[in-house]
Amino acid sequence: MSQRVFITGFGIITSIGNNSVENFQSLVQGRYGYGELSILDTIHRTNLPSCEIKLHDDELKKLSGVGDRKGFTRTTLLGLVALKEAISCAGLTKKEVHRSGLLSATTTGGIREFERHFYDLLNLSKDGPFAQFADTANPGEHCERLADEVGIKGYIATISTACSSSANTIIQGAHLISSNLLDVAICGGAEALSKFTINGFNSLMIVDPEHCRPFDNTRKGLNLGEGAAYVVLESEASLLRNHKSPIAELKGYGNANDAFHQTASSPEGTGAFNAMKQALDSGNVSTQDIDYINAHGTATENNDLSEGTGIQKLFADKVPYFSSTKPYTGHTLAAAGSIEAVFCMLGLQHQMIWPNLNFQHQMPELSITPVRKLMENIRLNYILSNSFGFGGNTSSLLLASA
Amino acid sequence: MEGKKCYINGVGVISPQRTYVNSEFLPEVKSYGNNVLTCVTPDFKAYLSPVQLRRLSRMLRIGMTAATICLGNAGIKVPDGIVTATGYGFLEETEKFLKELLERNEMQLTPTYFMQGTYNALAGLVALSVKCTGYNNTYVSKGFAFENALQDCLILLNANPNFNLLLGSYDESAAVQYTAGMREHQFKKEPVNSLDVFRNKTDGCIQGEGSAFFDLSGEPSASTWCSVEGIQLIYRPESPDELKETINSFLLRHDVQETDVDLVVSGMSGCKSKDQLLESLERLIFVNTPRAYFKHLCGEYCTATSFGMWLAASILKKQQIPEIVRASNHEFPDQIDTIFMINHYFNRNYSLVLMRR
Numbered sequence: 001m002s003q004r005v006f007i008t009g010f011g012i013i014t015s016i017g018n019n020s021v022e023n024f025q026s027l028v029q030g031r032y033g034y035g036e037l038s039i040l041d042t043i044h045r046t047n048l049p050s051c052e053i054k055l056h057d058d059e060l061k062k063l064s065g066v067g068d069r070k071g072f073t074r075t076t077l078l079g080l081v082a083l084k085e086a087i088s089c090a091g092l093t094k095k096e097v098h099r100s101g102l103l104s105a106t107t108t109g110g111i112r113e114f115e116r117h118f119y120d121l122l123n124l125s126k127d128g129p130f131a132q133f134a135d136t137a138n139p140g141e142h143c144e145r146l147a148d149e150v151g152i153k154g155y156i157a158t159i160s161t162a163c164s165s166s167a168n169t170i171i172q173g174a175h176l177i178s179s180n181l182l183d184v185a186i187c188g189g190a191e192a193l194s195k196f197t198i199n200g201f202n203s204l205m206i207v208d209p210e211h212c213r214p215f216d217n218t219r220k221g222l223n224l225g226e227g228a229a230y231v232v233l234e235s236e237a238s239l240l241r242n243h244k245s246p247i248a249e250l251k252g253y254g255n256a257n258d259a260f261h262q263t264a265s266s267p268e269g270t271g272a273f274n275a276m277k278q279a280l281d282s283g284n285v286s287t288q289d290i291d292y293i294n295a296h297g298t299a300t301e302n303n304d305l306s307e308g309t310g311i312q313k314l315f316a317d318k319v320p321y322f323s324s325t326k327p328y329t330g331h332t333l334a335a336a337g338s339i340e341a342v343f344c345m346l347g348l349q350h351q352m353i354w355p356n357l358n359f360q361h362q363m364p365e366l367s368i369t370p371v372r373k374l375m376e377n378i379r380l381n382y383i384l385s386n387s388f389g390f391g392g393n394t395s396s397l398l399l400a401s402a
Numbered sequence: 403m404e405g406k407k408c409y410i411n412g413v414g415v416i417s418p419q420r421t422y423v424n425s426e427f428l429p430e431v432k433s434y435g436n437n438v439l440t441c442v443t444p445d446f447k448a449y450l451s452p453v454q455l456r457r458l459s460r461m462l463r464i465g466m467t468a469a470t471i472c473l474g475n476a477g478i479k480v481p482d483g484i485v486t487a488t489g490y491g492f493l494e495e496t497e498k499f500l501k502e503l504l505e506r507n508e509m510q511l512t513p514t515y516f517m518q519g520t521y522n523a524l525a526g527l528v529a530l531s532v533k534c535t536g537y538n539n540t541y542v543s544k545g546f547a548f549e550n551a552l553q554d555c556l557i558l559l560n561a562n563p564n565f566n567l568l569l570g571s572y573d574e575s576a577a578v579q580y581t582a583g584m585r586e587h588q589f590k591k592e593p594v595n596s597l598d599v600f601r602n603k604t605d606g607c608i609q610g611e612g613s614a615f616f617d618l619s620g621e622p623s624a625s626t627w628c629s630v631e632g633i634q635l636i637y638r639p640e641s642p643d644e645l646k647e648t649i650n651s652f653l654l655r656h657d658v659q660e661t662d663v664d665l666v667v668s669g670m671s672g673c674k675s676k677d678q679l680l681e682s683l684e685r686l687i688f689v690n691t692p693r694a695y696f697k698h699l700c701g702e703y704c705t706a707t708s709f710g711m712w713l714a715a716s717i718l719k720k721q722q723i724p725e726i727v728r729a730s731n732h733e734f735p736d737q738i739d740t741i742f743m744i745n746h747y748f749n750r751n752y753s754l755v756l757m758r759r
Contacts, residue, residue, distance in 0.1 A: 199508050257526070
């Protein structure tokens with residue numbers, strides 16, 4: 001990297017809190033978002049509990065400052081809440097925001113609204129309030145709307161690499177900064193629960209109706225979740241110019257492909273290993289330097305075995321502390337990478353490691369065990385955050401204390 | 403960042419014209435009369451396995467075949483990375499899953515349509531097929547998706563000039579998108595002959611589709627088509643003057659004078675109101691430079707820049723400008739060394755690309 005990349009702000013909304021402070025408190029208190037669905041209208045409300053944000057769209061409109069204006073999908077509203085917090089946390093001026101890039105991730109965009117009004121929208125002779133959601137099957141729609149709301153014009157990109165999407169926005173934002181194309185890149189993702197997603201994952205038979213148990217031998221699958229998070233990346237030059245002190249440094253990253261199966265990871269963890277290895281190499285950091293890994297840890301049989309094996313292969317007998325925070329928030333798909341990057345930064349700031357809730361039974365295939373209880377007063381210098389997805393996509397971020 | 407070269411060393415394009423044979427250059431031009439353009443496809447059997455032929459959706463077949471043609475043209479078995487771009491993704495598959503979901507009241511669903519509807523399904527499929535474990539990314543940014551993907555590749559090649567990156571686009575003329583587009587007044591109300599789209603001065607454009615793959619490397623090869631010097635995105639420019647200023651600084655950054663440009667390839671769409679900015683621009687800059695249009699051949703879609711890039715690469719490699727794309731009364735040159743391309747998607751997403759022989 002020719003230009004160092006720092007993180008100067010973040011914003012987040014998940015089922016465990018509407019902002020960074022609330023999320024931090026929930027992480028400390030072990031409060032999770034898993035429960036019956038009461039906002040999304042689906043037949044799976046009780047049989048497939050998920051991690052839902054208990055705010056109706058009208059309440060989100062209030063929270064995000066949209067008021068009664070039309071055309072905002074739930075994905076966009078969640079994104080806007082997190083984006084505004086990130087901008088204010090980084091103390092960006094209007095002019096800086098204008099010149100910034102926005103790189104946002106989603107797997108379904110506004111499909112929640114699209115599925116709700118599907119038959120009406122396809123009937124061109126009909127008109128009504130539903131027409132405000134005509135173009136919401138487009139995944140890039142949310143990103144442009146977010147940019148327009150806060151006044152970003154510098155660069156716009158939407159990434160969709162399944163569950164590794166928002167980790168890839170952070171990698172691409174860093175690329176744009178380190179090659180001097182941007183001073184500030186706001187990167188992350190937004191994802192609202194939808195029938196489409198719940199039924200899609202359910203048809204793959206990887207949703208656990210019970211509360212998910214990453215890296216546990218009795219794990220049966222993931223819980224879905226919704227949320228959004230954005231981090232503000234800034235160039236070293238921009239920090240020096242503005243006399244700003246960063247929260248963390250994005251020291252390295254890795255992006256690879258498992259090239260094993262359309263929706264499954266290789267049992268050897270090839271992609272996971274390659275992504276983490278690249279992240280270490282690009283940051284000039286050795287395996288012994290890593291203090292904590294925030295694992296992808298979805299609690300599917302396949303992911304945890306593949307990821308655990310990849311971690312063991314890379315770190316051999318010196319595996320650092322690791323945990324999956326998915327039991328707190330559920331799997332928020334495209335938003336997971338940035339949500340977990342924020343959790344890592346909260347850990348850095350407060351010198352804490354978040355526990356892997358619900359772990360009880362050791363996997364016989366692995367010799368490593370995740371962190372089970374909240375760890376405090378832990379000096380964290382280097383953290384890896386993993387995000388993997390369908391299509392073989394694997395990404396890993398290397399965060400360093402500033 | 404700027405300064406280092408990027409070469410197009412392989413091409414594979416499936417579009418509403420017969421573009422999949424790299425030795426030909428628009429041998430016959432196909433016109434469409436119903437405002438929807440669909441791909442002219444090769445015999446997939448030559449490129450796909452029997453299993454793929456049976457299982458893959460139409461657009462996955464098209465994309466996989468375009469990628470295979472491109473790798474073959476470049477003489478590359480396994481690229482170092484794959485970056486794809488799409489505006490609406492596999493909307494036909496998404497619609498099928500949604501319909502099943504609604505008709506069956508969320509019960510007894512099979513995952514095929516869901517899996518084949520994910521935006522990164524093509525990048526994953528290509529990676530899996532050629533066993534490419536390197537960099538893999540997919541952009542879905544409406545009218546910027548292909549531009550983002552190209553920018554991504556240029557940055558990667560700057561750090562790794564010996565890499566071969568497979569850059570590809572895909573978008574389909576999906577019925578769902580057409581309906582959405584009609585609601586948003588994106589498409590023409592009256593049927594037009596596609597080849598007359600620029601003559602017909604009404605609002606709306608015609609729907610198009612296609613998949614274009616390029617093998618990009620920092621090093622030239624025996625199969626090099628041309629170089630890509632740089633790209634710039636402009637989001638919602640407010641005036642022709644803002645566009646003109648951005649173009650001037652873009653050219654300056656690449657050490658190119660306005661008079662060095664032999665041909666402007668322009669993404670004029672045929673929509674009277676949405677093309678206004680580009681039309682004004684034609685009177686402000688490159689006034690004396692010949693122009694080529696391409697959206698009467700491929701239609702309008704989010705990643706149409708990739709078709710424009712194929713056209714520009716073909717003109718530079720073959721040193722001919724087909725009659726059908728000539729769009730101004732200028733004298734067209736015999737030798738074409740530098741092409742400037744400008745595209746817009748519904749007057750929101752503008753992009754500039756500079757390419758050289």
